Amino acid sequence: xxxxxxxxxxxxxxxxxxxxxxxxxxxxxxxxxxxxxxxxxxxxxxxxxxxxxxxxxxxxxxxxxxxxxxxxxxxxxxxxxxxxxxxxxxxxxxxxxxxxxxxxxxxxxxxxxxxxxxxxxxxxxxxxxxxxxxxxxxxxxxxxxxxxxxxxxxxxxxxxxxxxxxxxxxxxxxxxxxxxxxxxxxxxxxxxxxxxxxxxxxxxxxxxxxxxxxxxxxxxxxxxxxxxxxxxxxxxxxxxxxxxxxxxxxxxxxxxxxxxxxxxxxxxxxxxxxxxxxxxxxxxxxxxxxxxxxxxxxxxxxxxxxxxxxxxxxxxxxxxxxxxxxxxxxxxxxxxxxxxxxxxxxxxxxxxxxxxxxxxxxxxxxxxxxxxxxxxxxxxxxxxxxxxxxxxxxxxxxxxxxxxxxxxxxxxxxxxxxxxx
Amino acid sequence: xxxxxxxxxxxxxxxxxxxxxxxxxxxxxxxxxxxxxxxxxxxxxxxxxxxxxxxxxxxxxxxxxxxxxxxxxxxxxxxxxxxxxxxxxxxxxxxxxxxxxxxxxxxxxxxxxxxxxxxxxxxxxxxxxxxxxxxxxxxxxxxxxxxxxxxxxxxxxxxxxxxxxxxxxxxxxxxxxxxxxxxxxxxxxxxxxxxxxxxxxxxxxxxxxxxxxxxxxxxxxxxxxxxxxxxxxxxxxxxxxxxxxxxxxxxxxxxxxxxxxxxxxxxxxxxxxxxxxxxxxxxxxxxxxxxxxxxxxxxxxxxxxxxxxxxxxxxxxxxxxxxxxxxxxxxxxxxxxxxxxxxxxxxxxxxxxxxxxxxxxxxxxxxxxxxxxxxxxxxxxxxxxxxxxxxxxxxxxxxxxxxxxxxxxxxxxxxxxxxxx
Ligand code: HEM
Ligand code: HEM
Numbered sequence: 045x046x047x048x049x050x051x052x053x054x055x056x057x058x059x060x061x062x063x064x065x066x067x068x069x070x071x072x073x074x075x076x077x078x079x080x081x082x083x084x085x086x087x088x089x090x091x092x093x094x095x096x097x098x099x100x101x102x103x104x105x106x107x108x109x110x111x112x113x114x115x116x117x118x119x120x121x122x123x124x125x126x127x128x129x130x131x132x133x134x135x136x137x138x139x140x141x142x143x144x145x146x147x148x149x150x151x152x153x154x155x156x157x158x159x160x161x162x163x164x165x166x167x168x169x170x171x172x173x174x175x176x177x178x179x180x181x182x183x184x185x186x187x188x189x190x191x192x193x194x195x196x197x198x199x200x201x202x203x204x205x206x207x208x209x210x211x212x213x214x215x216x217x218x219x220x221x222x223x224x225x226x227x228x229x230x231x232x233x234x235x236x237x238x239x240x241x242x243x244x245x246x247x248x249x250x251x252x253x254x255x256x257x258x259x260x261x262x263x264x265x266x267x268x269x270x271x272x273x274x275x276x277x278x279x280x281x282x283x284x285x286x287x288x289x290x291x292x293x294x295x296x297x298x299x300x301x302x303x304x305x306x307x308x309x310x311x312x313x314x315x316x317x318x319x320x321x322x323x324x325x326x327x328x329x330x331x332x333x334x335x336x337x338x339x340x341x342x343x344x345x346x347x348x349x350x351x352x353x354x355x356x357x358x359x360x361x362x363x364x365x366x367x368x369x370x371x372x373x374x375x376x377x378x379x380x381x382x383x384x385x386x387x388x389x390x391x392x393x394x395x396x397x398x399x400x401x402x403x404x405x406x407x408x409x410x411x412x413x414x415x416x417x418x419x420x421x422x423x424x425x426x427x428x429x430x431x432x433x434x435x436x437x438x439x440x441x442x443x444x445x446x447x448x449x450x451x452x453x454x455x456x457x458x459x460x461x462x463x464x465x
Numbered sequence: 466x467x468x469x470x471x472x473x474x475x476x477x478x479x480x481x482x483x484x485x486x487x488x489x490x491x492x493x494x495x496x497x498x499x500x501x502x503x504x505x506x507x508x509x510x511x512x513x514x515x516x517x518x519x520x521x522x523x524x525x526x527x528x529x530x531x532x533x534x535x536x537x538x539x540x541x542x543x544x545x546x547x548x549x550x551x552x553x554x555x556x557x558x559x560x561x562x563x564x565x566x567x568x569x570x571x572x573x574x575x576x577x578x579x580x581x582x583x584x585x586x587x588x589x590x591x592x593x594x595x596x597x598x599x600x601x602x603x604x605x606x607x608x609x610x611x612x613x614x615x616x617x618x619x620x621x622x623x624x625x626x627x628x629x630x631x632x633x634x635x636x637x638x639x640x641x642x643x644x645x646x647x648x649x650x651x652x653x654x655x656x657x658x659x660x661x662x663x664x665x666x667x668x669x670x671x672x673x674x675x676x677x678x679x680x681x682x683x684x685x686x687x688x689x690x691x692x693x694x695x696x697x698x699x700x701x702x703x704x705x706x707x708x709x710x711x712x713x714x715x716x717x718x719x720x721x722x723x724x725x726x727x728x729x730x731x732x733x734x735x736x737x738x739x740x741x742x743x744x745x746x747x748x749x750x751x752x753x754x755x756x757x758x759x760x761x762x763x764x765x766x767x768x769x770x771x772x773x774x775x776x777x778x779x780x781x782x783x784x785x786x787x788x789x790x791x792x793x794x795x796x797x798x799x800x801x802x803x804x805x806x807x808x809x810x811x812x813x814x815x816x817x818x819x820x821x822x823x824x825x826x827x828x829x830x831x832x833x834x835x836x837x838x839x840x841x842x843x844x845x846x847x848x849x850x851x852x853x854x855x856x857x858x859x860x861x862x863x864x865x866x867x868x869x870x871x872x873x874x875x876x877x878x879x880x881x882x883x884x885x886x
Contacts, residue, residue: 276589
């Protein structure tokens with residue numbers, strides 16, 4: 045059986061794998077192997093003569109290396125896993141550095157549609173599929189710096205988030221030494237990455253919590269659209285856009301930022317926010333729209349126009365009422381109301397079955413990215429906590445804040461500037 | 466705000482909705498409305514001049530009405546929900562009939578990409594998307610017949626499944642009076658259907674258990690492929706195919722079947738089977754392949770050939786060993802070994818986070834369809850229970866058996882022949 049064996053001694057370089065061929069099939073002339081199309085297998089020779097174009101979903105490939113880590117400025121994928129790890133007893137700076145080196149190597153291979161290197165044999169779960177826009181993003185929580193003797197290099201921005209009056213947080217599903225965000229447009233590719241990265245952690249770090257979420261499938265709508273959440277709202281319209289002049293400045297720590305090792309990095313606020321869907325869905329449509337300040341059908345502001353028309357917070361109706369109510373979510377969260385505070389929301393919906401009360405355990409795995417939580421999430425959530433009409437319909441159930449270092453340069457691993465700096 | 470109001474008095478006929486337009490955009494000449502493509506909204510007039518072709522994933526549409534219910538012979542979708550209901554105290558035959566009528570009406574609308582009729586306003590979760598190959602399938606468990614005074618019409622095939630020695634079943638996640646299987650290639654379309662159907666049940670039936678699963682996204686592979694499961698195996702190769710002469714006979718109750726109201730119906734065996742992935746992944750590849758009797762890379766039988774080559778159970782290696790081991794899963798489960806017993810496996814993978822022991826709570830929502838469980842699942846599982854090499858790596862954690870009536874004819878609802886016959 046040796047001829048078809050996938051086993052590979054640890055450390056032996058990976059030959060061009062099936063998945064690598066598939067992963068680059070978008071490039072002109074690349075040959076892909078077809079190993080058994082439904083209804084009739086093709087031999088390798090036949091396949092070489094008819095290289096298939098990898099369908100769009102599988103072909104999507106995002107770069108691992110760069111100034112920033114992937115999974116931040118690029119669009120959220122159809123499937124996401126958020127997983128926090130705690131370092132094992134006895135694991136310190138050295139072990140953490142080795143782990144981040146292994147993780148970076150695995151992430152780079154996985155994002156290229158290749159098997160992760162260095163282990164006896166791959167699980168094979170992602171075989172046949174292309175990279176499917178996989179991204180892997182690494183972050184460190186506040187506790188990481190104590191455990192690794194690096195407290196002196198901990199960013200001031202990692203101060204614990206303040207408590208909010210509406211919080212109902214589960215500590216077991218909050219915080220964590222290390223964090224990985226995985227996103228992909230195929231569920232098996234995402235699960236494959238999760239397993240591969242968990243295996244690399246064995247002995248060094250154990251899973252503290254893990255949550256899975258989703259967004260619309262590519263191709264489900266007639267053209268690319270702003271996402272909807274499980275309340276049925278168009279969600280993401282007024283996000284900072286990569287084309288905005290101040291996008292980099294809002295989302296990423298500058299090259300001369302503080303601490304130095306966070307240059308090109310960002311801070312991720314993760315909140316598991318359950319939606320009280322039974323209550324929400326009983327609300328008449330007009331009330332639902334008032335709560336947000338936007339139309340449900342197309343996301344247009346209640347002050348008029350279409351989805352992308354700027355919200356006119358001063359606009360009044362013929363009756364003299366504010367068109368966008370005083371407690372409407374988009375008013376209370378807008379930069380204008382918060383001294384310019386803004387963040388990039390890149391969330392996944394979640395649905396973990398039903399609760400004992402018959403309501404679905406569902407909502408938003410809210411992930412907000414910013415250069416500084418004190419000029420992003422914190423002031424906005426403070427304001428929302430006091431006066432957001434949406435509060436009646438949601439519960440914040442878990443919370444975490446992570447420092448997400450800049451992207452790995454050539455030959456570097458994520459976090460190297462912290463761990464070896 | 467009346468002009469954009471989605472509210473609609475109960476019972477008023479639905480006008481051609483946005484989603485209906487989208488849903489039929491595959492048909493030549495149908496015009497779709499674009500309500501805010503990312504990066505710049507188009508007015509309705511501009512859109513009318515440039516009708517977008519609904520992307521393939523969203524455009525998929527399966528018929529609700531027919532001899533058989535949908536969601537059985539058609540390919541499994543990327544997202545699935547299995548949900549069991551128990552009738553509320555006091556709900557009997559009349560209420561069950563009214564519920565199945567409401568459910569059928571809702572399912573037909575949802576599968577056409579329309580809003581479900583008859584409620585104040587829709588949740589809007591599926592707005593923008595096409596039907597995305599949504600299917601909704603209804604079934605009845607053994608207890609349904611007692612609760613509705615229909616014990617005399619209960620099919621003999623609904624006898625409880627026998628206990629198996631390897632069972633570790635959770636009664637709270639097993640059985641149920643009623644069952645719905647939902648599948649769609651978009652996660653929001655699937656969740657939307659689940660919520661809409663749950664709302665129709667309010668007051669009549671409450672959720673007993675609910676599980677969610679997934680399969681590969683359409684387009685993630687270079688060409689349509691047999692699915693893989695979370696053990697990394699090609700799974701589904703030797704399923705009965707619609708083109709097989711005996712497909713109908715194996716999977717569906719014949720037109721003159723017993724009981725009469727089950728004509729065109731089928732029996733669904735649902736098993737939640739957890740995979741012990743930590744144990745499995747430690748196994749060398751050659752061992753993994755021996756356990757199944759097929760190659761992991763491409764699903765080809767160990768007796769030789771490619772994925773679709775028939776398994777040669779008699780074949781021996783040069784050493785005189787059986788090429789497909791005596792306890793290999795494909796030998797023990799094959800029709801040849803089981804007096805011809807066969808079923809259509811149409812499963813979803815599941816992954817519900819991590820367990821306390823650090824292993825993922827993941828595996829197969831195994832759904833097997835057959836005309837008679839005693840000539841399908843039962844004898845095969847009896848045999849597997851005694852001698853399947855795979856048993857070491859899996860745990861059956863929940864079990865249910867449902868009678869799934871034939872499809873609804875014009876003007877009929879699913880189950881009408883039972884409830885009004
Ligand atoms: C389940 C909880 C939440 C839901 C359902 C929700 C929903 C929405 C919706 C529908 C919009 C309007 C469309 C858009 O511009 O994206 C919006 C805007 C926004 N939300 Fe939320 N949101 C939630 C939680 C939060 C939280 C926790 C924050 C931050 C603390 C936040 C910050 C914002 C911001 C900054 C905007 C843009 C406001 C503007 O500039 O117009 N949201 N949200
Ligand atoms: C997690 C549990 C299971 C896994 C991972 C699994 C996996 C597989 C795989 C990889 C194959 C070979 C490819 C194919 O023909 O589809 C297969 C075949 C098959 N399995 Fe399973 N299986 C599981 C449980 C079951 C159960 C519970 C039954 C029925 C009681 C079953 C019945 C069959 C049958 C009938 C075949 C086709 C055999 C043939 O005709 O060649 N499997 N399974």
